[in-house]
Amino acid sequence: MKLYNNPDKSSWLELLQRPTKSVEVIEATVDEIFKEVKEDGDKAIKKYTIKFDGVALETNLVSKAEIEQASKLVNEDLKEAIQLAKSNIEKFHSAQKTDKVFVETMAGVECWQEKRPIQKVGLYIPGGTAPLFSTVLMLVVPAQIAGCKEIVLCSPPNKEGKIANEILYAANLCGVTKIIKVGGIQAIAGLTFGTETIPQVYKIFGPGNQFVTVAKQLATKYGVAIDMPAGPSELLVMADESANAAYVASDLLSQAEHGSDSQVILVTTSQDFADSVSSEVKKQLAVLPREAMAEKAIANSKSIVVDSNATALELINAYGPEHFIVATTDNDFFVDKISNAGSVFIGNYTPESAGDYASGTNHTLPTNGFSKAYSGVNLDSFQKSMTFQKLSKEGILNLGNAIELMAEAEGLQAHKNAVTLRLSDLKK
Amino acid sequence: MKLYNNPDKSSWLELLQRPTKSVEVIEATVDEIFKEVKEDGDKAIKKYTIKFDGVALETNLVSKAEIEQASKLVNEDLKEAIQLAKSNIEKFHSAQKTDKVFVETMAGVECWQEKRPIQKVGLYIPGGTAPLFSTVLMLVVPAQIAGCKEIVLCSPPNKEGKIANEILYAANLCGVTKIIKVGGIQAIAGLTFGTETIPQVYKIFGPGNQFVTVAKQLATKYGVAIDMPAGPSELLVMADESANAAYVASDLLSQAEHGSDSQVILVTTSQDFADSVSSEVKKQLAVLPREAMAEKAIANSKSIVVDSNATALELINAYGPEHFIVATTDNDFFVDKISNAGSVFIGNYTPESAGDYASGTNHTLPTNGFSKAYSGVNLDSFQKSMTFQKLSKEGILNLGNAIELMAEAEGLQAHKNAVTLRLSDLKK
Structure with missing residues (x-):
């Protein structure tokens, strides 16, 4: 470890700097694969799975039989540990549920805020030597609690065309809707556009290498939300x-x-x-x-x-x-x-x-100084807040004149008129 | 209005499509201005203010005297309307405050979630013929309730070098820290990198034309968060x-x-x-x-x-x-x-x-189908959720073994070791 003794404040910026990587080279590759997946769907997915994962799959949908078999191969002690972690994560994320926020801001003007689940979410779990099944728990458990309807999990197959047993076990335990053997850029592209087998989703979560990171960033350009930059x-x-x-x-x-x-x-x-x-x-x-x-x-x-x-x-x-x-x-x-x-x-x-595994908090957290503006993944990450308002006759009578004045001052006559019409009817 | 009578479901996708705009031409311009502002700070800001707003400013910081003068020129009825709207927005956004979420997930394992304010935020208010002072209320009020320390407002000057009276009045009423006469791409670049007069911020909010929209998107590449795509x-x-x-x-x-x-x-x-x-x-x-x-x-x-x-x-x-x-x-x-x-x-x-003006709900909302995954601006937009955990000796004894098993299965020996060391001390 390099030691810095009472470094001068003027040196902090440099001292605390993270290494920055240029991703411009990657961007062209990501762009190309996105275009191909958008155009060719599963055909392109198959091509890149052969290219990057070195395996040609007949189907990339994980079957029930595969899940059952995988689950049998996970040892009992580990299963218990996973269940314990799941239970703690459930307790902590369930506690994050909020009630409707209801306020009558003036007599007859009722406003409220409610959180509703994001209907379709895609979760990315990296492959590689170490199966990150803990991330499955961290993403699927809150998605379930939020009430997301479609929870699609993508993870790259190994050379034998398989996803690690622990990942399949955890995904099934937590109630994933669909598990798909697809990784890297092509997985993110598939979730962005949808293919014959991969459903299009509204938000993509999960860690990954720099290719996945750049792909997630590109997905936002196509209107798909992501958990956070990585x-x-x-x-x-x-x-x-x-x-x-x-x-x-x-x-x-x-x-x-x-x-x-x-x-x-x-x-x-x-x-x-x-x-x-x-x-x-x-x-x-x-x-x-x-x-x-x-x-x-x-x-x-x-x-x-x-x-x-x-x-x-x-x-x-x-x-x-x-x-x-x-x-x-x-x-x-x-x-x-x-x-x-x-x-x-x-x-x-x-x-x-x-916290990485089992206390109950989420381990998907903002890196790179993003904690200054971003939250870690939590129950709200799988919901969006919507507002509602309902004005009674009394409400519009109380509020109408202020709206008219403000709309007029902003030069928006039709905004004013929508109120004026109602007010004149009520004042008849 | 074009009438569609019971359109077949297969035609919905096309029927509901928004017009898409290509922004690639804009991107190059935005890139260039970002680079120049990063390099030259206020000098670049001045150059582009002359170019795009047609005015050479001695200083772009709005003075107290300017605010006072502007406030005098807003008529009293409109001031009252603005105050009424502010009060309703305050009531509704204050009600969105949440308490700490505390859970002891197992004996000795305390986890909690707290929301803390984003310290520095930048708010963009477009210029043009109609002064959008209502957006000032919608952004500054929740920023204040959240407890953001630095609230910087940028808005382009008109040809006389001025910002609309109503905007200055509303900004001052709501407690903006700093008001800067700068608009368009150069404003977003300034907030992203900071200049001699514009503070660097962690998150940028507010509407704008397509140049501002693309600039906000680029800001995210430099680690600055934005309210939502527009x-x-x-x-x-x-x-x-x-x-x-x-x-x-x-x-x-x-x-x-x-x-x-x-x-x-x-x-x-x-x-x-x-x-x-x-x-x-x-x-x-x-x-x-x-x-x-x-x-x-x-x-x-x-x-x-x-x-x-x-x-x-x-x-x-x-x-x-x-x-x-x-x-x-x-x-x-x-x-x-x-x-x-x-x-x-x-x-x-x-x-x-x-809702655009005065009911109390926020008018900064997800367009373009983004409501499928994004919330409108609300109190949480100005905060981030942080988690905390504290394990007692009992806690680590209860949880330690599960962590060891999971870390080992993920091939992360040092993660396991951090627990093993503590457990062996406690079991001595």
């Missing part, structure tokens, strides 16, 4: 001497193992503590199976010593971390005053992995 | 013979006067009613000052006769109108079952203009 995963730990250096090191490493572009930052008020964490990191790193990857990320990581909690807070808010662990003698100070963070982990016994 | 304004009225044809015509016309690309649709179960509305439209159109514009929009508008309320509902949900007026004998049916609409206006005495 970037490499991040963790910032704020800790002082009251924290446990070994725990902090283990948390930093758990972030670092996500990939060599992971962002890992320690902020502390104690130089000694920074040193202890640094040597703990070396010790633990040596025994990790993903050592090479984690080592690279740790090499890019930063240990920043600051003079006070106030300075630390300012720096953390300037960074806006995706994951923020706080283990200090004054956690309340940080919890109360943090403005920009995706999810906050408090105290010595709350590792980031708790 | 398109021409729309109204769909569902009415039967219980409705008042003159009122319905006045509502359709109030939408049509927004511009020749406005979308105006009547759905009805009665051919006779469709005919009455059509002749009422002709009658009212003749006396409108914006007749030419409204006439064009009305020429593109559609009157669709369907066989039942059920068919009507299906068609309306397929369209997903921005504004949806329902005036039938069974309004509850539509209110209960509408899935996709921005804002709903119920009954004979609730013209769209009520």
Whole structure:
């Protein structure tokens, strides 16, 4: 870890900068595949599945038999763990339900706000060596609670044409409507336009590599909403001497193992503590199976010593971390005053992995400083808020004149007239 | 209005299609101005203000003296109307505040969700002949209630270097932090990168022409959030013979006067009613000052006769109108079952203009079918939801094993290790 001792505020911007990647090269590829999928539907999907996943599928719809077989192959302990996580995620996201907000703003002017489910959602689950079944729980559970009618899950097939057993088990457990073996750009294009087998959806969720990220961005141009823009995963730990250096090191490493572009930052008020964490990191790193990857990320990581909690807070808010662990003698100070963070982990016994898997909070969170403006995925991500209003005769009589004046001042005569007509009838 | 009598379902997609505009030509211009503003700051802003607004400003910051003078020039009746609208908007958006959502998902595992304000927001108010001060209310009021710290309003100067009195009055009344005379692409670029006088913000709100729309889209590429993608304004009225044809015509016309690309649709179960509305439209159109514009929009508008309320509902949900007026004998049916609409206006005495100005609901709403996935602007638009979790020793003991199993199955050994370390200490 690179150590920065009381860096001058003028250097913060550079110090906290995330690596930026140029995606312009990718954009042309994504554009081309989108056009082809729009034009040729499943034919194009098949072509790119052969090209990128190296497998020719007869059908890319996962059958009931496949799901049943997959479920049998997941071991019972893991099933119980998944069920426990699901139950916690359900409890936390169910609690996020809100009632209708009803206000009679003036006599006879009733206004209300209601949340209604997004009818069709597409969830993307990456493939690769490690099956990210935890993301299935994080996306399907709130989609179900929200009441989304069509929940389509796409995940790339492996060379044998299969999706990992754990993903199929979790998807089925949570009630996915349709599971489709399709990955990468072609999956996002399929969900955007719809094909013979892939339903067109209104919003696309889920993580992915930079191809998927650029494809999701392009999908928004075609009117499909996405959960949030994505970037490499991040963790910032704020800790002082009251924290446990070994725990902090283990948390930093758990972030670092996500990939060599992971962002890992320690902020502390104690130089000694920074040193202890640094040597703990070396010790633990040596025994990790993903050592090479984690080592690279740790090499890019930063240990920043600051003079006070106030300075630390300012720096953390300037960074806006995706994951923020706080283990200090004054956690309340940080919890109360943090403005920009995706999810906050408090105290010595709350590792980031708790939220990644099973505490109940969602692990789909804003990276890249997006926590300054974006929420992590939550129940509202699967709903939209709609407003309603109903004016009685009394209501329009109370409000009408103000509307007429404002419409006239904005030069919108027909807006005024819609009120005037009603008022003159009522005043007859 | 073009009449469609019981159109076959297979024709709906075409029938309900919005006109699509190619923005590719604009994109290059927007790109160029963004690059220049990023590079040259205020110098570039000044250059483009001269070019597009035809005025060279000494400073583009609106002074206190200017605000005071402008306020004196707004007439008292209009001020009262604006204050009434503000009060209703405040009541409705204040009621949208939510409490912390707290759940102990398992013994010792505390999770909660809180909403915190987006610290810096930029609001764009178009210039032009009609000063859209109502949009000032719709954006500043919820920003204030949310607790946004910096509320920057940008609006283009006229040839005399001024912003409309009503806009300055409303902005000051609602507590805008900073008002800047800058419009179009250069305003959005300034808010995206920050300049010597324009603060960089985290989220940009507000309507605008196609240049502003494309600029907002580009801003998202630089990590700035936006309220929603934009398109021409729309109204769909569902009415039967219980409705008042003159009122319905006045509502359709109030939408049509927004511009020749406005979308105006009547759905009805009665051919006779469709005919009455059509002749009422002709009658009212003749006396409108914006007749030419409204006439064009009305020429593109559609009157669709369907066989039942059920068919009507299906068609309306397929369209997903921005504004949806329902005036039938069974309004509850539509209110209960509408899935996709921005804002709903119920009954004979609730013209769209009520919500446009003063009922209390927000008038910044999803167009172009985006109501299928997007909310209109509401209090949440100015906040982000953050999650928190705190595990006690008991908590990690209860949850730890499930996390270990799941992390291991996902091949994330360091995630597991962060738990194992803590568990072994506790089990010592």
